[in-house]
Structure formats: structure tokens, C-alpha cells
Amino acid sequence: MLGLDKAYRWFVSSLANQLLFTYLLIIIISLMAVTLWALLTIRAESINDLSNSLKIEAVNLALEIDNDLELDSEDSRARIQKAAERRATNQGVEIIVVDSSGHVLADSSPEDKEPGAEDQKRAQENISKDTEVNEALAGIISVYKRNSPATNTKTLFVAYPVRSRGVTAGVIRIGVPITEVEQRLRKNLIVFLEIIFATGVLTVLISLWFADRFMRPVKEMSKLAKEISFSTEFTNYLPVDRRDEIGELSLSFNQMVARLKEQERIRQEFIANASHELKTPVMAIGSVVEALQAGAAEDPELRKKFLESLEKLSERQRKLIAELLDVSKLDSSPHAGWSDTIDIASVISESVEQVKAQADKKDVQMTPPQDGPNYQVLGNSSQLQRAIVNLLSNAINYTQSGGTVSVETVLSDYSLVQIQVKDSGMGIAPEDLPHVFERFYRADKSRTRELGGAGLGLAIAREIVARHHGLIDVESVVGKGTTFTITLPLVEERT
């Protein structure tokens, strides 16, 4: 039982084994079936052939002895015996001739040729009880297989009625051992078994070759997958040198590895950037505190200045942390719960409300949103507001005092609505334009230290808009101003 269990486990441990043995089993079973059928057919055919040639022999002998059968004299019997013996030795068969009552007239068997009483006895024997003789006496050519009493081997008997003037004058029975046929069959069987064995061996060899061809890439894949699950270095790829499903699988696998590699790169970059951004204000706070401790706190003017900058720095840190949390939330949370119907107009007016203080402080003119048709989109209103606020606060941030910022809603198509945030600010240089939506990207590093944040606002806005199945775009002229456009699909009118 234990051995069987072990064998089974070995069998299921490899796809190649399973394929190989299943095929082998199928091939051997079908070859055996074919062999069995072929042998049975050959046997039947051979016996049929044999009995036909015995019939011909009987007919020939009948032609030779039919006159003597009628005569029934010593001479005629001797002639019949001679004819039977001659034919029997020629053909390697045993021949018995009986008269119309079933008494043996002639017998070719060598035992009967022995001199004395026995010969006499055999010659008088009545064998009309033997089935084939019985049938032949009734006028039917009869074929039977049974053990011959003379040789005690399996024998094929053909009994042929010799007819003379309408009546059966006697019967010629010819017997031949079937051992010869069976010997021939046995030879055939051996050949068949050899073929089966050779086919089996060939199958095993071909299957092993195939299995290796199939299994090698699968094994490589599994090895690489294991490697990947243990490390974050994605340096290895699979060879793609096949055009079949395995090649396709390798290709997909490589694409997956490439994607993982890219994501890992983004993740590491994000962590590096985030830590750098977090570190900067903390260090600044540290040096301000140091300055205060060193005596700056004594001077009321200096103290006020330093405390204000502490406030700014901690505010900056708070904003940065809030943004980082937003990014990680957007990265990890699924899209569920983003299917409320949102009124664009109310989201815009709430966003404007939210940045009003910032605009007032900077003395930037906010053009109030115009009244118009109420457009609706599907999504999450607080997230959409977050995206618009990010655009508005950038617009205020990067516009000098006295400038203007406006937000408009335009129907761009029957199914699309655009939210445009315009400013009359400093603009963005053409070489920076393609990058402003990237995480931690700031157009002017030196300048925006004072003005902007960590460079996450637009990345967050773009992610939110994408989750609303929308697009975000930017146009800008340096020194003139910038327009950010969010395009969203409208809620389908249900009529």
C-alpha cells in the first residue's frame, strides 16, 4: 500500500508523468485490442482456408473411388485404402473412408497399418456416431474441430458424402491437426507483442522528449516566479522563442515582470521623494528652534518672525502629510463608492468657497462662477471638489497679486462637460508642461520652494479625474496665464 501511495504521489508530482502514462496506457490498450481482433480474424480465416482445401481434397478422392465404393469387394477395398494412403501422405492429413452404414473401409492412420488383429478391428469399426460422419451420411458436407482419437491433438475434420446415383454411397473424412494453424498464430502474436513493446518504448521516448520541451519553460517560469516572490530585483526574463501557448504565457509573464519592475521603481522613487519632502520642513523647524534657544527668543521682533516661520513650516508639513495620505488612499482604495450623482455647479461653488480666503490674502481676483444649466456627472463629490480645489489653489498660488482666477463650465459635446480653471499668472514653460501631473514634479525648483508644495496636487487631481472616467489637460503661455481643463462624461439623461 505504501509503495502504491508513493508511486501515485510521484505520478501526480509531474505533468510530464501524467501525460506520458496516460498516453502509454491508451496506446497499449488500443494495440492490445487491435491485436486480439487481428488474431481472431486470422485464426478464423486460416481455419476457413484449411477446411476449403480439405473439401477440395475430399472431392478429388471421391472422384477417384466412387466406383470402387459401389463394388464392395476385396479388390475395391484395397484400391480405396491405397488411394486414401497416397493422398494422406501427400497432403500430410489423415483420411478415413466409411461405407454408407458408417463402417470403416479405409484408414490412412499409421497405427492401423500395423499388422495383425488390430488392423482388422479398426477396419470393421462403425464410426457413424461421430458427428461429422453422421451429418455427412445424411448428405451434408460437415466441418468439425475436436481431438482426434488417433493422434490426440486438436484436429479439423471435414466429412464429405460421396454420392452415387442419388444416394450416399459412403463418406470421406479428412482430418488435419490445427496445431499448425495455432503455431502460426503464436508466431503472429509474438510479432504483435514485439510491435506493442516497440511502440511503447517509442512512445516513452517521444513523450519524454516532448515533456522536456514542454516542461522546461514551465519549470523556468516557476523558478523565476519563485525568485520574484523572494526579491524585489526584476532582472531576469523568460526566453520567448516559441509561437505556441507556452510562448504566449512566457510573453505575458515577462510583461508582468516588467510591470512589477516599473511599479517597484515608482514605489521606491515615491518613498525617496516623500522622505526627502518630509525631512526638509522638519530640518527647517529644527534650525528655527535652535535659533530661538540660542537667544533669538529674547528679541521680541526676532521672536515674532521666527514663530511665524515655525507656523508656516508646520502648516506646510501638515499639508504635505495630508497630500501623502491622499495619494496612498487613492493608490490603495478600490473604485467602489464612486457612483453618486454630482451637481457640477454646487461642487464648483463649494470649491471656490474653500479657496476664497487664500485668494483674498493674496489679493487675487476670483471671478464668481456664472449661472448656467446644471450639469451632472457620476462620482464622488468630495473627491471631485478636492481635484478642483487643487487646480484653484495652484491658480491663486502661481498668480501675482492683482491677477485674476476664474472657473467656467462648458458643454464640449452632448455627453461631455468641461470644467476650466483659468488664471492670469506666470504660466508654465513648454518643457515643463508634459510633466506637471507627475508626482513630486515642480516646474521651477527654486521659485516654487517659496510658493508651492511638494508637487503632489496635480498628480492627485489627475488620479481623481481618471477615476471619474475623465481627462485633465493644461494649456499655458509663460507670462500670460494657464488654463487647466477637466473633461467629464455627463450622467446619461433618462427620459
Ligand SMILES: Nc1ncnc2c1ncn2[C@@H]1O[C@H](COP(=O)(O)OP(=O)(O)O)[C@@H](O)[C@H]1O
Ligand atoms: N496655475 C499654474 N500656473 C503656473 N504653474 C503651475 C500652475 N499649476 C501648477 N503649476 C506648476 O506645476 C507644478 C505642480 O503642481 P502641483 O502638483 O500642484 O504641485 P505644487 O503646487 O505642490 O508645487 C507646480 O510646482 C508649478 O510649478
Ligand SMILES: [Mg+2]
Ligand atoms: Mg499645488
